[in-house]
Amino acid sequence: MKSLIGWGAKPVDSxxxxxxxxxxxxxxxxxxxxxxxxxxxxxxxxxFNWILGIIFAIGLPLIAYRFIFGLSVVTHGSxxxxxxxFLGFGLFAMVPLSASGFxxxxxxEIFGRHDFEPIERLxxxxxxxxxxxxxxxxxxxxxxxxxxxxxxxxxxxxxAVLFLVAWHVATYLSVQVAEVSVSxxxxxxxxxxxxxxxxxxxxxxVSGIILSTLxxxxxxxxxxxxxxxxxxxxxxxxxxWIHFFCSSIPxxxxxxxxxxTVVKKTMAWRCDDNFKDNLDRCTLGxxxxxxxxxxxxxxxxxxxxxxxxxxxxxxxxxxxxxxxxMVVGVILPIILFAYAVRHQAVNLARVGAFVTIFGIVLNRxxxxxxxxxxxxxxxxxxxxxxxxxxxxxxxxxxxxxxxLYRLPIIFSWKEQPQEALAAQxxxxxxxxxxxxxxxxxxxxID
Amino acid sequence: MSGISRRRFLAASLAGCAATTLAGPKxxxxxxxxxxxxxxxxxxxxxxxxxxCRSCEAACNKExxxxxxxxxxxxKSVFDETFHGGKQKRRPDENAYTVVNRYSPDDSDRPLYRKxxxxxxxxxxxxxxxxxxxxxxxxxxxxxxxxxxxVGCRNCMVACPFNIPGYSYSSAFDPVVKKCIFCxxxxxxxxxxxxxxxxxxxxxxxxxxxxxxxxxxxxxxxxHPGRYLDHLYGEKELGGTSWMYLSPVAFDEVGFDPxxxxxxxxxxxxxxxxxxxxxxxxxxxxxxxxxxLAKKKEHDEHNHDVEKQHDEEGxxx
Ligand code: SF4
Ligand code: SF4
Ligand code: SF4
Numbered sequence: 160m161k162s163l164i165g166w167g168a169k170p171v172d173s174x175x176x177x178x179x180x181x182x183x184x185x186x187x188x189x190x191x192x193x194x195x196x197x198x199x200x201x202x203x204x205x206x207f208n209w210i211l212g213i214i215f216a217i218g219l220p221l222i223a224y225r226f227i228f229g230l231s232v233v234t235h236g237s238x239x240x241x242x243x244x245f246l247g248f249g250l251f252a253m254v255p256l257s258a259s260g261f262x263x264x265x266x267x268e269i270f271g272r273h274d275f276e277p278i279e280r281l282x283x284x285x286x287x288x289x290x291x292x293x294x295x296x297x298x299x300x301x302x303x304x305x306x307x308x309x310x311x312x313x314x315x316x317x318x319a320v321l322f323l324v325a326w327h328v329a330t331y332l333s334v335q336v337a338e339v340s341v342s343x344x345x346x347x348x349x350x351x352x353x354x355x356x357x358x359x360x361x362x363x364x365v366s367g368i369i370l371s372t373l374x375x376x377x378x379x380x381x382x383x384x385x386x387x388x389x390x391x392x393x394x395x396x397x398x399x400w401i402h403f404f405c406s407s408i409p410x411x412x413x414x415x416x417x418x419x420t421v422v423k424k425t426m427a428w429r430c431d432d433n434f435k436d437n438l439d440r441c442t443l444g445x446x447x448x449x450x451x452x453x454x455x456x457x458x459x460x461x462x463x464x465x466x467x468x469x470x471x472x473x474x475x476x477x478x479x480x481x482x483x484x485m486v487v488g489v490i491l492p493i494i495l496f497a498y499a500v501r502h503q504a505v506n507l508a509r510v511g512a513f514v515t516i517f518g519i520v521l522n523r524x525x526x527x528x529x530x531x532x533x534x535x536x537x538x539x540x541x542x543x544x545x546x547x548x549x550x551x552x553x554x555x556x557x558x559x560x561x562x563l564y565r566l567p568i569i570f571s572w573k574e575q576p577q578e579a580l581a582a583q584x585x586x587x588x589x590x591x592x593x594x595x596x597x598x599x600x601x602x603x604i605d
Numbered sequence: 606m607s608g609i610s611r612r613r614f615l616a617a618s619l620a621g622c623a624a625t626t627l628a629g630p631k632x633x634x635x636x637x638x639x640x641x642x643x644x645x646x647x648x649x650x651x652x653x654x655x656x657x658c659r660s661c662e663a664a665c666n667k668e669x670x671x672x673x674x675x676x677x678x679x680x681k682s683v684f685d686e687t688f689h690g691g692k693q694k695r696r697p698d699e700n701a702y703t704v705v706n707r708y709s710p711d712d713s714d715r716p717l718y719r720k721x722x723x724x725x726x727x728x729x730x731x732x733x734x735x736x737x738x739x740x741x742x743x744x745x746x747x748x749x750x751x752x753x754x755x756v757g758c759r760n761c762m763v764a765c766p767f768n769i770p771g772y773s774y775s776s777a778f779d780p781v782v783k784k785c786i787f788c789x790x791x792x793x794x795x796x797x798x799x800x801x802x803x804x805x806x807x808x809x810x811x812x813x814x815x816x817x818x819x820x821x822x823x824x825x826x827x828x829h830p831g832r833y834l835d836h837l838y839g840e841k842e843l844g845g846t847s848w849m850y851l852s853p854v855a856f857d858e859v860g861f862d863p864x865x866x867x868x869x870x871x872x873x874x875x876x877x878x879x880x881x882x883x884x885x886x887x888x889x890x891x892x893x894x895x896x897x898l899a900k901k902k903e904h905d906e907h908n909h910d911v912e913k914q915h916d917e918e919g920x921x922x
Binding site: 226227228229230231232234236237238239241242265268269270271301302303304306307309310313314315316318319320321322323324325361364365368369372373376377380381383384385386387388396397399400535536 | 688689690692693696698730733734735736737738739754755756757758759760762763764766768770771772774775776777779780781862865870871873874876877878880881884885888889892893895896899900902
């Protein structure tokens with residue numbers, strides 16, 4: 160794409176083709192304003208696509224294989240380790256990494272931190288896609304995936320924590336769809352829908368906070384069903400849900416830093432100046448937030464150990480592993496962030512974000528797989544299980560990129576003058592203050 | 606913020622969590638002091654009587670129409686099988702609802718055998734963890750499973766403190782959880798003892814009302830103080846189970862979790878479930894409050910120098 164831009168192609172960021180003064184058709188918008196030939200050409204030139212192609216060539220047949228012959232052919236599906244990599248990584252790690260939507264929503268909409276607006280949409284999208292793919296991982300893992308709606312419509316088990324998770328993830332997913340739909344409405348040029356979402360933005364944000372608190376915590380509380388199975392260092396009778404909730408905060412924030420870093424490196428052509436110029440400042444702000452959350456997390460982790468008096472375990476091999484997780488996954492990023500914020504070293508903050516993500520993923524894998532059944536034996540995932548997990552992650556990346564290329568997430572949509580005027584006229588005055596943050600570009604038009 | 610938008614906010618957040626409000630209160634009440642099942646049946650397993658003949662395995666296999674095993678039921682060599690580097694003995698799975706294992710405890714001159722199957726807990730973890738209510742504790746005391754609604758999340762397997770439920774992983778289109786169902790449909794409902802109890806040549810298994818079995822168990826301990834450990838495993842463990850065990854040696858020597866506690870598993874999640882209505886009640890008001898505060902502050906700042914303020918706040922969170 161970069162080279163095409165070099166030759167004079169211009170990525171779509173408004174309804175009107177500047178060269179011809181004609182409205183872009185939906186098809187051409189999908190093609191990023193290129194002709195099909197150009198589009199295919201640039202896609203084939205990208206070496207990353209070749210890697211993806213190889214992953215899909217191996218992984219997609221394996222996914223089909225799983226659905227035809229059952230879980231046992233692609234996993235070590237065992238009665239002692241009912242949950243493998245699909246849930247250990249796909250659900251338990253993807254969900255905290257997608258806490259970004261409600262984090263940034265809260266910062267911008269609730270606390271009025273409009274300085275984070277340039278990155279808010281990316282955070283919302285990150286949240287939506289992360290949850291969506293957590294559900295997709297779940298579908299691959301469920302024995303009877305076609306019954307996924309059962310807890311909603313057929314048979315209720317309201318006393319179960321998983322019931323909470325199911326309901327909350329489902330409702331939160333729709334909240335996130337609504338939040339992200341603003342960009343979509345801009346892209347297709349339907350201002351009515353956009354206005355409606357802006358009107359309920361605060362309500363969406365607050366329900367997002369509620370639902371997130373509860374289901375992030377509920378994922379941790381799931382392990383409270385298995386007090387004897389999870390190693391005591393990763394289990395806390397009273398605080399398990401708080402540990403999971405609290406660690407989802409740095410996870411979500413760092414995921415935004417990580418994704419924006421990748422975006423800036425790999426699709427700079429798609430970012431507008433508002434995004435590029437503010438990214439470093441936002442990154443440091445997020446890093447600061449993440450480090451505070453990590454310090455809190457470290458403190459409550461220690462309280463967890465002290466509360467159940469598990470100091471003795473620290474001297475064992477499991478203790479060493481626990482300390483590794485804490486030192487590398489929590490303390491190291493705290494130091495990195497502290498240094499980075501102090502010296503405005505943005506790239507160091509980015510390193511810290513990747514380290515934090517590693518730490519959170521490690522924590523979830525530890526709780527769900529590695530330290531699970533610690534007295535029994537160690538489960539090693541099937542190679543096919545790993546390949547399928549990687550394949551789904553690759554699909555996630557592709558969908559992520561597909562959306563970032565098109566919808567105004569990291570760039571603003573240039574409204575046509577009459578549309579902007581119509582929007583302005585239709586906007587009731589009192590809404591303005593409460594929902595202005597949803598569309599940064601509106602303020603520009605103002 | 607005007608009255609109108611506040612109402613809108615309320616409506617939106619209510620819609621957002623209507624589902625959870627419905628689910629909230631019931632849950633919090635689900636646990637609590639629990640009387641048990643007065644007419645519940647049970648089985649008393651006496652490890653001193655079991656000779657490891659595996660007839661119970663065979664009877665169960667027949668009663669439940671399970672596939673024929675690789676090795677016949679009179680093959681004693683299965684007792685030498687261990688798995689995962691010797692860390693695990695045989696366990697029930699999709700092809701066997703019960704297995705008998707052999708142990709060689711230090712303080713016993715002869716090997717001991719123990720039959721493993723679902724213990725039919727009074728407050729089953731499998732039941733309380735299931736989000737589609739696939740499990741039922743029947744009035745006869747059996748914990749049965751409804752494959753028609755099971756989604757296959759396998760949370761019950763994570764939750765069961767005895768590692769009992771097995772799963773038919775090899776089925777692509779109708780995988781189900783498989784575990785001992787106390788012969789509920791074919792026998793228990795009619796007042797008959799389960800197949801495994803019926804067949805046991807040693808009377809190692811005693812079928813009866815759970816509350817009578819508790820008496821019998823303690824009587825046996827009293828009459829033969831040297832023979833049994835003074836502990837009826839399952840009487841109180843994890844809120845009590847329908848199947849209970851008498852052993853001559855410490856229970857961890859015959860593969861039991863020696864100290865699972867007397868609290869039912871559901872008590873572990875009660876704390877969390879209790880916070881749910883709290884979060885639902887407090888969060889909306891609290892965060893709307895924050896929002897109004899932030900608005901107020903911002904408004905004041907607008908009167909001064911917005912841009913400057915934003916710049917200063919830049920790296921501030
Ligand atoms: S032993 Fe396990 S499977 Fe059986 S009732 Fe208890 S929790 Fe459920
Ligand atoms: S009670 Fe019935 S299902 Fe359970 S182990 Fe005995 S024979 Fe098998
Ligand atoms: S049938 Fe009775 S004696 Fe034989 S293995 Fe089973 S419980 Fe033991």
